[in-house]
Amino acid sequence: xxxxxxxxxxxxxxxxxxxxxxxxxxxxxxxxxxxxxxxxxxxxxxxxxxxxxxxxxxxxxxxxxxxxxxxxxxxxxxxxxxxxxxxxxxxxxxxxxxxxxxxxxxxxxxxxxxxxxxxxxxxxxxxxxxxxxxxxxxxxxxxxxxxxxxxxxxxxxxxxxxxxxxxxxxxxxxxxxxxxxxxxxxxxxxxxxxxxxxxxxxxxxxxxxxxxxxxxxxxxxxxxxxxxxxxxxxxxxxxxxxxxxxxxxxxxxxxxxxxxxxxxxxxxxxxxxxxxxxxxxxxxxxxxxxxxxxxxxxxxxxxxxxxxxxxxxxxx
Amino acid sequence: xxxxxxxxxxxxxxxxxxxxxxxxxxxxxxxxxxxxxxxxxxxxxxxxxxxxxxxxxxxxxxxxxxxxxxxxxxxxxxxxxxxxxxxxxxxxxxxxxxxxxxxxxxxxxxxxxxxxxxxxxxxxxxxxxxxxxxxxxxxxxxxxxxxxxxxxxxxxxxxxxxxxxxxxxxxxxxxxxxxxxxxxxxxxxxxxxxxxxxxxxxxxxxxxxxxxxxxxxxxxxxxxxxxxxxxxxxxxxxxxxxxxxxxxxxxxxxxxxxxxxxxxxxxxxxxxxxxxxxxxxxxxxxxxxxxxxxxxxxxxx
Numbered sequence: 001x002x003x004x005x006x007x008x009x010x011x012x013x014x015x016x017x018x019x020x021x022x023x024x025x026x027x028x029x030x031x032x033x034x035x036x037x038x039x040x041x042x043x044x045x046x047x048x049x050x051x052x053x054x055x056x057x058x059x060x061x062x063x064x065x066x067x068x069x070x071x072x073x074x075x076x077x078x079x080x081x082x083x084x085x086x087x088x089x090x091x092x093x094x095x096x097x098x099x100x101x102x103x104x105x106x107x108x109x110x111x112x113x114x115x116x117x118x119x120x121x122x123x124x125x126x127x128x129x130x131x132x133x134x135x136x137x138x139x140x141x142x143x144x145x146x147x148x149x150x151x152x153x154x155x156x157x158x159x160x161x162x163x164x165x166x167x168x169x170x171x172x173x174x175x176x177x178x179x180x181x182x183x184x185x186x187x188x189x190x191x192x193x194x195x196x197x198x199x200x201x202x203x204x205x206x207x208x209x210x211x212x213x214x215x216x217x218x219x220x221x222x223x224x225x226x227x228x229x230x231x232x233x234x235x236x237x238x239x240x241x242x243x244x245x246x247x248x249x250x251x252x253x254x255x256x257x258x259x260x261x262x263x264x265x266x267x268x269x270x271x272x273x274x275x276x277x278x279x280x281x282x283x284x285x286x287x288x289x290x291x292x293x294x295x296x297x298x299x300x301x302x303x304x305x306x307x308x309x310x311x312x313x314x315x316x
Numbered sequence: 317x318x319x320x321x322x323x324x325x326x327x328x329x330x331x332x333x334x335x336x337x338x339x340x341x342x343x344x345x346x347x348x349x350x351x352x353x354x355x356x357x358x359x360x361x362x363x364x365x366x367x368x369x370x371x372x373x374x375x376x377x378x379x380x381x382x383x384x385x386x387x388x389x390x391x392x393x394x395x396x397x398x399x400x401x402x403x404x405x406x407x408x409x410x411x412x413x414x415x416x417x418x419x420x421x422x423x424x425x426x427x428x429x430x431x432x433x434x435x436x437x438x439x440x441x442x443x444x445x446x447x448x449x450x451x452x453x454x455x456x457x458x459x460x461x462x463x464x465x466x467x468x469x470x471x472x473x474x475x476x477x478x479x480x481x482x483x484x485x486x487x488x489x490x491x492x493x494x495x496x497x498x499x500x501x502x503x504x505x506x507x508x509x510x511x512x513x514x515x516x517x518x519x520x521x522x523x524x525x526x527x528x529x530x531x532x533x534x535x536x537x538x539x540x541x542x543x544x545x546x547x548x549x550x551x552x553x554x555x556x557x558x559x560x561x562x563x564x565x566x567x568x569x570x571x572x573x574x575x576x577x578x579x580x581x582x583x584x585x586x587x588x589x590x591x592x593x594x595x596x597x598x599x600x601x602x603x604x605x606x607x608x609x610x611x612x613x614x615x616x617x
Contacts, residue, residue, distance in 0.1 A: 257462065276469055
């Protein structure tokens with residue numbers, strides 16, 4: 001197992017190196033002189049400011065040098081400084097990470113709870129009216145974009161009852177209850193989108209498991225159908241669902257950009273959008289790197305847990 | 317695996333000839349077996365018709381300003397007007413054109429590089445495959461929306477660039493499926509036989525591999541279509557997609573529309589419904605097509 005883990009981690013290095021290369025090259029690809037664009041926005045067009053900025057962005061050095069300098073920085077945990085506030089990028093991301101992580105974790109819990117429950121019911125009552133109904137709702141959940149859902153959440157109560165939900169963000173330490181009131185609606189909205197995909201996979205794997213021989217054996221032993229489902233089938237059917245849940249983390253982070261912007265939550269997604277608007281390239285690069293590394297790591301953990309559960313994978 | 321692999325294309329062919337001899341009968345059969353899929357098919361046809369004939373159907377030009385700003389639904393403006401006095405119904409109708417254009421454009425432009433990349437990666441194997449796959453890994457580690465925004469920042473906002481960005485993303489993601497499909501076919505004896513008779517690489521790819529991947533390609537395209545429409549809407553919603561004043565459903569829900577969401581909620585309701593019904597319908601249609609064309613992919617989502 002140790003050998004397998006080492007092999008997998010070493011295997012990630014080329015992917016990470018390519019990711020970092022793409023991030024460094026991104027600045028190069030922007031059309032027009034990006035220095036001019038930034039200086040125009042900063043209202044400081046003298047030559048001195050230009051030289052300072054060129055140096056800050058590293059554009060006075062060749063691409064290869066810049067690349068290895070960036071990689072070296074990432075290894076040491078240094079992602080550069082914001083062009084506007086001069087704060088270290090890594091610190092800025094850490095500061096904004098909490099609400100994003102909260103919403104992410106909550107929406108995974110909500111999505112998994114709904115998806116697994118409905119998927120199981122749908123599989124056990126296959127082809128019943130209930131099954132068709134639940135599946136249609138799931139696909140409907142997949143079809144309504146989460147930004148439309150978020151907008152509807154804000155608009156409809158206002159039309160029907162004349163109340164607008166409070167959208168002024170407060171930190172958890174300042175007012176815990178108010179904080180949760182703001183965090184929970186976006187988490188539910190992301191959770192609903194998540195549950196639709198999970199529900200469909202849960203139903204498929206459940207149906208597969210229910211046809212296995214051990215189910216018949218347990219049944220003929222005189223066990224109740226319900227206890228066979230809960231004690232055996234559910235456990236086996238959950239493995240692929242958990243994998244999918246891990247893979248959906250990238251989807252959740254993408255979704256956080258939208259929900260954070262609709263609900264005015266100061267998370268990493270909002271930081272990304274505002275940095276793009278301000279052309280704060282070091283911050284954009286830093287966010288992409290951190291998110292990319294996070295996704296790569298979760299994917300690795302899923303693969304490792306698979307290898308741990310199924311020894312055949314380790315030796316292939 | 318090999319037997320199943322060769323089954324899929326013949327099934328497609330059988331459907332084709334069936335469609336020629338008695339199109340009405342096969343449509344009836346499809347409606348009976350897949351009622352939701354048939355509903356989705358109807359929505360898809362409606363989307364195409366509305367998009368193509370937008371100029372004839374829409375009561376007003378989509379960009380025409382008027383003095384009647386922020387009006388509620390009325391006989392003159394069935395779905396009301398926006399802050400510039402533009403007719404919402406007309407804008408929703410013209411928005412269908414953007415959605416369809418992006419959907420078709422991305423499916424065509426994204427699929428061909430995906431096919432070439434996946435095919436080459438699987439066929440040549442070795443270090444070519446290794447490098448291509450690590451590149452795909454790196455791109456896939458960035459969430460799709462963030463990557464699309466990044467590409468749009470580099471390219472600048474325009475309808476063409478939205479198609480380019482989405483096609484790029486699609487090519488990367490789909491190439492992996494194409495690679496998988498190619499690897500399945502490569503194990504067949506007839507590929508070995510072709511090698512033995514001295515067929516060139518290009519000939520093997522074009523004559524033996526591409527035709528056998530086609531069914532997978534068609535199915536993937538139909539399933540991905542709704543996702544493309546949704547992605548365009550998300551981008552335009554965030555302000556990195558189709559730039560105003562071009563009417564796009566996502567764009568109509570963007571900051572502009574939300575600024576008036578309490579004073580003129582009808583500005584948001586119509587595009588939301590249009591988008592949701594379209595994505596739902598196209599999804600259902602794609603699912604049903606998948607079940608009919610390629611049973612192996614059933615339950616993969």
